[in-house]
Amino acid sequence: MPHDAGRWLPVDVCGALVEEAIRESLKGRFFKGTVEMTVIGVRRRFAELLDELDQTDAGHDGPVKPECPIRCLGLPGRVHNPLTSFWTWNDTIPPRTVAEVLRLAEAGQLDGAKGIGPALVREIEDALQRAGFPVEHDDEHHHVPPHEE
Structure with a gap:
């Protein structure tokens, strides 16, 4: 997939795209609860990454x-x-x-x-x-x- 460093998407859009991709790829393969647990895990990791990014500008x-x-x-x-x-x-x-x-x-x-x-x-x-x-x-x-x- 080509990378275009000049184009950015808002964080909430990226998160929604990831959730949609997970749901779509797991649809019909697993129980609904398993899919939701996966999405919850992704949301948690996404929140951690956002915290890390916020700390980038925080200094010392x-x-x-x-x-x-x-x-x-x-x-x-x-x-x-x-x-x-x-x-x-x-x-x-x-x-x-x-x-x-x-x-x-x-x-x-x-x-x-x-x-x-x-x-x-x-x-x-x-x-x-x-x-x-x-x-x-x-x-x-x-x-x-x-x-x-």
Whole structure:
């Protein structure tokens, strides 16, 4: 199924589509109660995922430590999601902790991932700086053209 990153559906629509697909695929194969229990389980997991997404923008209420999960940096979802996506990193394990992101930033490798360009690299580096980590912006490394005078 093709992925179109430029188009989004509201969360409630996605949830309704998932429920409808489950009901349709299980219709006539299982007792109605079994189907409803499956839908309840999906709703519960969906609610958990929404809570996790809400926490993505929540930031951190204490000092951010290297072992903290990336969400402690308080990155917006549009930065957090590609940073932590399996597909972004060419099927390798994406960073999960602040320390792993810091290592990538220090090595100038943040822009080596799909969907993470100079603007997102800058936001990630800014978040690391706000958290107290010494990260220098290397605009030259991020392929930003020099200003012409």
